[in-house]
Amino acid sequence: MSDSNGRTIDNQRRRFKLTIAYDGSAFHGWQKQVTADGGGLRTVAGELEKVLIRVLRQPVELVGASRTDAGVHARGQIAHLDAATTIPVDRLAQAITSRLPRDLEVLRAELVPDTFHAIRDPRSKQYRYKIHNTLRRPLHQRHQVWHCWWPIDVSRMAEAAERLVGTHDFEGFSAAGHGRKSTVRTIHACRVDRGREPMVEIVVEGDGFLYNMVRIIAGTLVEVGRGHFESTVIDRVLASKNRQEAGPTLPPQGLWLEWIRY
Amino acid sequence: MSDSNGRTIDNQRRRFKLTIAYDGSAFHGWQKQVTADGGGLRTVAGELEKVLIRVLRQPVELVGASRTDAGVHARGQIAHLDAATTIPVDRLAQAITSRLPRDLEVLRAELVPDTFHAIRDPRSKQYRYKIHNTLRRPLHQRHQVWHCWWPIDVSRMAEAAERLVGTHDFEGFSAAGHGRKSTVRTIHACRVDRGREPMVEIVVEGDGFLYNMVRIIAGTLVEVGRGHFESTVIDRVLASKNRQEAGPTLPPQGLWLEWIRY
Numbered sequence: 001m002s003d004s005n006g007r008t009i010d011n012q013r014r015r016f017k018l019t020i021a022y023d024g025s026a027f028h029g030w031q032k033q034v035t036a037d038g039g040g041l042r043t044v045a046g047e048l049e050k051v052l053i054r055v056l057r058q059p060v061e062l063v064g065a066s067r068t069d070a071g072v073h074a075r076g077q078i079a080h081l082d083a084a085t086t087i088p089v090d091r092l093a094q095a096i097t098s099r100l101p102r103d104l105e106v107l108r109a110e111l112v113p114d115t116f117h118a119i120r121d122p123r124s125k126q127y128r129y130k131i132h133n134t135l136r137r138p139l140h141q142r143h144q145v146w147h148c149w150w151p152i153d154v155s156r157m158a159e160a161a162e163r164l165v166g167t168h169d170f171e172g173f174s175a176a177g178h179g180r181k182s183t184v185r186t187i188h189a190c191r192v193d194r195g196r197e198p199m200v201e202i203v204v205e206g207d208g209f210l211y212n213m214v215r216i217i218a219g220t221l222v223e224v225g226r227g228h229f230e231s232t233v234i235d236r237v238l239a240s241k242n243r244q245e246a247g248p249t250l251p252p253q254g255l256w257l258e259w260i261r262y
Numbered sequence: 263m264s265d266s267n268g269r270t271i272d273n274q275r276r277r278f279k280l281t282i283a284y285d286g287s288a289f290h291g292w293q294k295q296v297t298a299d300g301g302g303l304r305t306v307a308g309e310l311e312k313v314l315i316r317v318l319r320q321p322v323e324l325v326g327a328s329r330t331d332a333g334v335h336a337r338g339q340i341a342h343l344d345a346a347t348t349i350p351v352d353r354l355a356q357a358i359t360s361r362l363p364r365d366l367e368v369l370r371a372e373l374v375p376d377t378f379h380a381i382r383d384p385r386s387k388q389y390r391y392k393i394h395n396t397l398r399r400p401l402h403q404r405h406q407v408w409h410c411w412w413p414i415d416v417s418r419m420a421e422a423a424e425r426l427v428g429t430h431d432f433e434g435f436s437a438a439g440h441g442r443k444s445t446v447r448t449i450h451a452c453r454v455d456r457g458r459e460p461m462v463e464i465v466v467e468g469d470g471f472l473y474n475m476v477r478i479i480a481g482t483l484v485e486v487g488r489g490h491f492e493s494t495v496i497d498r499v500l501a502s503k504n505r506q507e508a509g510p511t512l513p514p515q516g517l518w519l520e521w522i523r524y
Contacts, residue, residue, distance in 0.1 A: 023402050073402070102404050140285050140335070140406055142364050 013084040015116055016092070019108040020048070020077040025143040025253070026103055029070045030077070044068070044104060048079070051099045055092075056083045065118040065260050066125065069212075071252030073144065076107075076259035080118040116262070124188060126205045126258040129218040129250065134198035145199070146254030152225030154192050154200055160224040160231035161190040161202070163238075164217065171241035173217055174210035175249065183210060183241075192221065200225075203258075212249050220247035275346040277378055278354070281370040282310070282339040287405040287515070288365055291332045292339070306330070306366060310341070313361045317354075318345045327380040327522050328387065331474075333514030335406065338369075338521035342380040378524070386450060388467045388520040391480040391512065396460035407461070408516030414487030416454050416462055422486040422493035423452040423464070425500075426479065433503035435479055436472035437511065445472055445503075454483065462487075465520075474511050482509035 028041040032049065040046050045062050052060045065078040087095060092109035100106070132138040132145040133152055164187050171183040187206040195201045202218050220237070223229045229247065237246045290303040294311065302308050307324050314322045327340040349357055354371035362368070394400040394407040395414055426449050433445040449468040457463045464480050482499070485491045491509065499508045 021401055023404075097399075102399070103401065105399065105401060107398075136369075137359075137364070137367065139283055139365065139367060142285075144402055 011084050011086055013082055015080055015082050015112050015114050016089070017110045017112045017116060017118070018079045018081070018093070018096075018106050019110075020044070020079060021075050021105050021107055022073065022077070023103040023143070024068060024071050024073045027070060029072070030064050030066065030068045044074075044077075045079075047101060047104055048096075048106075051096055052081065052083075054099065055087070055095050056085050058083060058085075063118045065122055066257055068255075068257055069252050071143075072255045072257065073253075074257040077257055078118050078122075078260045078262075080112065080116060082114075121262050122208065122260050124205055124207060124261045125209065126203065126260075127209065127214045128256040128258050129202040129204075129214060130195075130254045130256065131200040131202070131218075131222070132198060133200045136198075143253050146250055148200075148222060150226055152200060152222060153227070154194055154225065156227075156231060157192040157200075157202070157221045157225040160221055160229075160234050161192050161204075163231060163234035164190045164204070168238045169241060170210055170213055170238070172237035172243055172246055173213050173220070174243070175212035175216070176243070177211070180210060185209065185213075190217070192225075215249045215252070215255060216243070216246050218254070219250045222250070223247040273346050273348055275344055277342055277344050277374050277376050278351070279372045279374040279378060279380070280341045280343070280355070280358075280368050281372075282306070282341060283337050283367050283369055284335065284339070285365040285405070286330060286333050286335045289332060291334070292326050292328065292330045306336075306339075307341075309363060309366055310358075310368075313358055314343065314345075316361060317349070317357050318347050320345060320347075325380045327384055328519055330517075330519055331514050333405075334517045334519065335515075336519040339519055340380050340384075340522045340524075342374065342378060344376075383524050384470065384522050386467055386469060386523045387471065388465065388522075389471065389476045390518040390520050391464040391466075391476060392457075392516045392518065393462040393464070393480075393484070394460060395462045398460075405515050408512055410462075410484060412488055414462060414484060415489070416456055416487065418489075418493060419454040419462075419464070419483045419487040422483055422491075422496050423454050423466075425493060425496035426452045426466070430500045431503060432472055432475055432500070434499035434505055434508055435475050435482070436505070437474035437478070438505070439473070442472060447471065447475075452479070477511045477514070477517060478505075478508050480516070481512045484512070485509035 022044050027044050030044045032046045033041045060081045062079050062081050089111050093106045097105045130145040132147045135149050137147050138145050167186040169184050185208050189205045191203050193201045224231050284306050289306050292306045294305055294308045295303045322343045324341050324343050351373050355368045359367045392407040394409045397411050399409050400407050429448040431446050447470050451467045453465050455463045486493055
C-alpha cells in the first residue's frame with residue numbers, strides 16, 4: 001500500500017518503473033552479458049542490478065524497454081522490476097543513483113500497476129542521431145556524436161525523412177538476425193534539424209524499432225544529404241525490403257535514446 | 263623564406279607557433295614525464311612530440327606556454343618549436359592533427375619571428391572554471407565540469423571576484439612549491455557568469471598565474487557564494503599571503519585554458 005504521498009508503507013511486492021540515463025561509451029550495451037569464464041562484460045543492466053540488489057536487499061530482475069548497443073546513450077531509458085521494500089518511492093532514485101558509477105543514473109522511480117510492462121507497452125519511442133558536420137573533428141564530444149566532414153544538405157535529408165513516416169515494413173532498414181516475427185512498424189515523425197553549429201540531428205519517433213534501424217535510417221539520410229541517393233531511395237527500400245539498397249549503418253556513438261512513452 | 267601565401271619554400275630552420283586544444287581527462291598534464299623505468303606517462307607534450315618527430319622527420323623540442331595539470335582542458339594552449347621543413351605552414355596543423363589521438367588537436371600553425379617565446383612573451387591568458395551547480399550530477403560532462411550541489415550566490419561571488427583585479431602579491435592564492443621568484447601578478451579581469459543552466463563559470467584573465475592559483479581562486483569564490491566567507495576574504499588573503507585563509511583548491515576537471523595573447 002501507499003500513503004497519500006506515494007510512500008510505500010508496508011512490505012508487499014510491487015512493480016517499479018525506473019527512468020534511466022547513461023553515457024554509453026564505457027558500456028557493452030544495455031543487456032547483461034556473461035562471458036565464457038563466468039565473468040561479465042560491463043553493461044548498463046549489469047551495473048544497475050548489482051546496485052539494486054544492494055539497495056533493495058533481494059534478488060531483482062530488471063526488464064529494460066530498449067536493448068541499446070555498446071556506445072549508444074540514453075536520456076530516458078525505461079525499465080521495470082518487482083520488489084518489496086520499505087524505502088519510500090520518492091527516495092528510491094536518489095538511493096540507487098548515489099551508489100551507481102558516474103556514467104549511469106536513475107532519474108525517477110515510480111510505482112506502477114503490476115500489469116505495466118516496459119517492453120510490451122510502449123506507445124512511442126524517440127531516438128536522436130547526432131552528426132558533428134564540419135571539417136574539424138569533435139574533441140570533448142567525440143564519444144557522443146558522429147563526425148561527418150563532408151557537406152550534407154539538410155533540406156534534402158528532411159524531404160527523404162518525411163517519406164519514412166507511416167506504417168511500413170522496415171525489413172530493408174534492419175540488420176539481419178533481428179529475430180522479430182514482424183518487421184512492420186509505424187513511424188510517427190522523422191525530422192532533420194540543424195542544431196547548434198556544427199550539429200545536424202535526425203529525430204525519429206515510432207512505436208518500435210528493428211535492430212540497427214535508426215542507425216541505418218540515419219546512414220541512408222546522410223547518403224541523400226551528400227547527393228549519393230535521391231530521396232526516393234526511401235520508397236525503393238520500403239518496397240524491395242532489400243538492406244543492400246539502403247545506406248550504411250552509422251556508428252553507435254551518435255545514437256541517443258531520448259524518451260519512451262506508455 | 264615564405265612566399266606570399268605564407269608557404270615555406272626552402273628548408274631553413276624556423277620558429278613555429280602552434281595553437282593546441284585538448285581534452286585533459288586522459289592526460290597526465292601537459293609536461294613530458296619520464297618514469298623510473300624509462301617509460302613515460304601519457305602527457306600532451308609527449309604525445310605531440312611523438313607525432314611532430316614523425317611529421318617533421320627531425321628531433322623537436324616543444325616549449326608550451328602553460329604547464330596544465332592532469333585533467334585540465336585547453337581550447338587555446340600555445341607552444342613553439344624550431345624546425346626545418348618543406349611542408350607548407352598552412353598545411354601543417356592538419357598534417358599533425360590527422361596523426362594525433364582523438365583527444366588532442368593542433369588548431370593552427372604559424373611562422374613567427376625567432377625571438378618569439380611561448381613562455382616568456384604572453385601578455386594575457388584567460389582561464390575558465392566551469393561549475394555544474396545543481397543537485398543532479400553531471401553525466402556526459404562529468405570530466406569537463408566540477409559538480410557543486412549546494413546553492414551558490416553568483417552576485418556575491420562576482421563582488422568578491424572584482425576585488426582580485428589589479429596587481430597584487432598572490433602568494434596566498436598559490437600552492438606551496440611553485441618555485442617562482444616573484445608571486446606578484448596582474449589580474450586584468452575576473453567575472454562570474456551564469457552560463458546555460460545549470461552552469462556557473464568563473465572567468466579570469468591575467469598576465470600569468472601561480473601554481474594552482476585559478477583553482478584556489480575558484481574555491482575561494484565558491485566559499486563566498488555559499489556564505490561561508492564574506493567577499494572581504496579576498497583582501498585579507500592578499501594582505502596576509504596566507505594560503506590557509508583562502509578556500510580549497512577545486513578539482514582539475516573544471517578548469518579550462520581558453521586563450522593566450524602575445
